[in-house]
Amino acid sequence: MSDFVVLATADWDHPLWTNKQHVALALADLGHRVLYVDSLGVRGPRVDRSDMGRIVRRLRRGLRLPRKVRSGVWVVSPLVLPGQSRGLQGRFNRWSLSISLFLADCVLDLRRPLLWTFNPQTLAYLGLKRFHSFQAAVYFCVDRIQAQPGMPVQALEDAERDLCAQANALFTTSPELLAALGPLNAGSHGFGNVADADHFGQALTTAIKRPADWPQTNDPVLIFIGAIDSYKLDLPMLEVLMERTPHWTYLFIGPVGEADPSTDVSSWRRMANVHLLGTRDYSTLPAYLAHADVALLPLQLNDYTRHMYPMKFFEYLAAGRQVVATAIPALQDQSDVALLCPPDALKFETAIHRALAGDGPALEQRLRRARLHTYRTRTEAMLDCLDRHGLMPDLPLAPQAPPLHRVRAQFSRRQLSAQFCLLWLRLLDLLGCSDMSQHILGSLLSHQPTNITLLSALARMRLAVGDHSGGSALIERIWHQDGVVDVLDQLLFHRHSRPDGRNDQLHLFEALASSTALPLHYAGYCTVVSTYLAIESNDSEALSRGVEGLGDILATLQADPDLYRCLKPNHENRVGLLMSAQLARLRALMALQDTRSLNLAAIEFLDSACRYDPFAIDCTTAVRITRNIMRSLTIAAVMAWHVEDSSRFEAVVIEMERLRQACFAKRFDQSSNETQEDHRGFADAVVSLLKGCCWSPQDGEARPEMERLVDPVLLVYFPDCRCERSEKARSFLQSLRPL
Numbered sequence: 154m155s156d157f158v159v160l161a162t163a164d165w166d167h168p169l170w171t172n173k174q175h176v177a178l179a180l181a182d183l184g185h186r187v188l189y190v191d192s193l194g195v196r197g198p199r200v201d202r203s204d205m206g207r208i209v210r211r212l213r214r215g216l217r218l219p220r221k222v223r224s225g226v227w228v229v230s231p232l233v234l235p236g237q238s239r240g241l242q243g244r245f246n247r248w249s250l251s252i253s254l255f256l257a258d259c260v261l262d263l264r265r266p267l268l269w270t271f272n273p274q275t276l277a278y279l280g281l282k283r284f285h286s287f288q289a290a291v292y293f294c295v296d297r298i299q300a301q302p303g304m305p306v307q308a309l310e311d312a313e314r315d316l317c318a319q320a321n322a323l324f325t326t327s328p329e330l331l332a333a334l335g336p337l338n339a340g341s342h343g344f345g346n347v348a349d350a351d352h353f354g355q356a357l358t359t360a361i362k363r364p365a366d367w368p369q370t371n372d373p374v375l376i377f378i379g380a381i382d383s384y385k386l387d388l389p390m391l392e393v394l395m396e397r398t399p400h401w402t403y404l405f406i407g408p409v410g411e412a413d414p415s416t417d418v419s420s421w422r423r424m425a426n427v428h429l430l431g432t433r434d435y436s437t438l439p440a441y442l443a444h445a446d447v448a449l450l451p452l453q454l455n456d457y458t459r460h461m462y463p464m465k466f467f468e469y470l471a472a473g474r475q476v477v478a479t480a481i482p483a484l485q486d487q488s489d490v491a492l493l494c495p496p497d498a499l500k501f502e503t504a505i506h507r508a509l510a511g512d513g514p515a516l517e518q519r520l521r522r523a524r525l526h527t528y529r530t531r532t533e534a535m536l537d538c539l540d541r542h543g544l545m546p547d548l549p550l551a552p553q554a555p556p557l558h559r560v561r562a563q564f565s566r567r568q569l570s571a572q573f574c575l576l577w578l579r580l581l582d583l584l585g586c587s588d589m590s591q592h593i594l595g596s597l598l599s600h601q602p603t604n605i606t607l608l609s610a611l612a613r614m615r616l617a618v619g620d621h622s623g624g625s626a627l628i629e630r631i632w633h634q635d636g637v638v639d640v641l642d643q644l645l646f647h648r649h650s651r652p653d654g655r656n657d658q659l660h661l662f663e664a665l666a667s668s669t670a671l672p673l674h675y676a677g678y679c680t681v682v683s684t685y686l687a688i689e690s691n692d693s694e695a696l697s698r699g700v701e702g703l704g705d706i707l708a709t710l711q712a713d714p715d716l717y718r719c720l721k722p723n724h725e726n727r728v729g730l731l732m733s734a735q736l737a738r739l740r741a742l743m744a745l746q747d748t749r750s751l752n753l754a755a756i757e758f759l760d761s762a763c764r765y766d767p768f769a770i771d772c773t774t775a776v777r778i779t780r781n782i783m784r785s786l787t788i789a790a791v792m793a794w795h796v797e798d799s800s801r802f803e804a805v806v807i808e809m810e811r812l813r814q815a816c817f818a819k820r821f822d823q824s825s826n827e828t829q830e831d832h833r834g835f836a837d838a839v840v841s842l843l844k845g846c847c848w849s850p851q852d853g854e855a856r857p858e859m860e861r862l863v864d865p866v867l868l869v870y871f872p873d874c875r876c877e878r879s880e881k882a883r884s885f886l887q888s889l890r891p892l
Contacts, residue, residue, distance in 0.1 A: 194235025
């Protein structure tokens with residue numbers, strides 16, 4: 154069971170349910186908990202009855218705690234100023250949403266939640282970093298909202314592009330949306346639209362009664378269900394069609410002009426065969442469809458409809474109706490289950506005649522297609538997709554998995570009391586009473602054995618006195634309880650947090666690397682760090698153990714079919730660990746002067762590099778591992794030079810140039826600017842040096858002299874080339890042995 158925060162663009166109780174409400178229900182039906190956040194308002198309010206009604210409802214509900222609306226679904230309605238994302242109004246909205254989420258977190262105790270947002274302006278209301286650190290943020294784009302009337306087009310365009318770039322994954326419903334937004338996100342996938350097949354399938358039961366407001370007619374009834382807005386429906390075409398066919402009855406269910414107040418259907422009222430029933434409860438819609446002869450989707454062809462995938466299409470199919478629809482791009486592959494035609498009155502009339510004559514797709518074919526496009530099947534596929542990208546949490550969650558707001562954990566009574574006790578224990582340490590301090594801490598833990606703060610303090614004490622096995626055991630306990638080990642993060646990625654003495658550090662990380670309880674990313678990086686410590690210590694036995702351990706890590710990673718599309722950020726990214734482990738193994742083999750094994754490892758790495766696509770993984774990780782990849786490929790180039798294989802050398806340089814060009818893509822601009830190291834400059838330097846060393850296979854004598862490779866090898870060891878360091882690179886090149 155996972156927790157989801159669904160940021161919607163429609164209120165839960167809106168009479169026309171769309172993807173937002175249905176996705177929340179589907180997640181809950183699959184066993185997850187969902188906090189549904191009512192619409193924050195993409196546009197400013199209008200002075201009309203519908204918007205005023207929404208404002209009144211929001212004011213009434215805005216100060217409430219989350220209300221449970223279905224099993225596993227809670228709704229919160231933040232008090233926000235619709236359409237305001239900047240200035241004081243924007244600050245107020247962000248503050249109000251934060252307060253609402255904090256209160257909901259206190260009530261529901263949300264643990265490592267995933268954000269599932271439909272709002273293109275999400276970044277104007279909250280930052281994604283907290284969701285990145287917990288699990289993931291997913292943007293589900295179901296419509297081109299900015300193509301609706303009254304929308305702030307440019308602001309939405311800019312906001313949506315920023316959101317696509319920062320979200321972990323992007324889902325869209327239409328091919329046009331995927332084509333437009335997909336290149337902005339490594340986790341882009343199109344899923345199409347779906348329907349609640351069970352609900353609308355009720356229309357197939359013979360016992361379903363005809364609604365009381367059904368028109369008194371024996372003529373064929375053509376039905377449309379949905380919002381009647383002039384920006385998407387072809388109202389002029391419809392009017393011509395209805396005038397040409399007075400022997401057919403047209404039934405419209407839905408609000409008029411909800412999104413487009415300029416919508417005018419007053420001229421329809423002069424036609425006796427046209428019935429506008431207004432909005433009807435969602436539960437009654439199957440009854441209307443059950444008694445209709447044909448379901449219509451008379452859409453325009455414009456910027457909005459080219460990017461849409463109408464949900465009602467599959468609702469019509471699930472109800473068993475023949476469907477006559479405009480051939481918008483998203484429906485092109487559905488021509489075998491519906492009659493598609495241009496938005497032309499004569500074409501629609503001909504298609505409707507065919508449908509009424511039974512000349513349309515067979516009922517079983519339509520129902521089979523509807524069963525393939527349900528909210529449950531699509532949501533399961535989406536969650537499977539997130540899992541393949543490494544974005545779903547490992548279940549079950551740790552008992553004390555981090556809550557949505559860390560302040561809840563930091564200022565809990567348990568945490569504060571532990572911090573207070575630790576202050577006194579530090580005072581005892583300063584007074585030279587370390588043994589007493591540890592004894593008291595042990596006593597406290599005997600009464601609170603799962604207190605993370607106390608466990609972390611004791612782990613630091615054990616490590617500080619060289620008790621590596623005791624410290625490792627405590628770190629494992631913290632992992633099982635919390636699912637996060639800040640102590641270990643500090644040890645791995647902050648050198649100043651490590652114990653004094655290189656040998657002590659080496660033994661510590663070897664102990665941690667051997668743990669069978671810690672997850673792969675922790676054990677893997679412990680192996681990487683211990684290997685580098687062995688290189689620094691010139692410990693050949695530890696180096697051999699490191700090479701063996703890294704080989705096991707690499708074998709585990711490479712057995713993962715989803716390895717090269719991991720979207721986990723930074724240190725939990727599987728590709729990041731792969732590249733770090735590959736370079737550490739190459740460096741260890743260089744130190745061991747094992748030329749044969751180094752050559753084989755270099756060939757293996759070249760294969761890994763060829764399969765690696767920086768556009769398919771987490772953006773920040775792709776930037777941060779640039780140096781490691783370039784250094785490993787440099788070693789691969791040196792080994793190709795050593796065995797006098799000009800073709801392999803050229804293949805290495807081609808891969809380096811591909812990755813160098815990729816790192817300059819616009820997608821990586823922000824991440825490149827945020828890193829302290831100049832990854833792009835490093836790639837430029839090393840590729841330039843190696844390009845000049847290529848030689849023709851027909852001219853073996855043109856193979857460059859060893860001195861030409863000194864500077865590239867220097868960049869394997871150091872961030873830049875300096876003459877005073879050249880002996881280290883030259884010594885390695887001279888140590889290479891014939892194979």
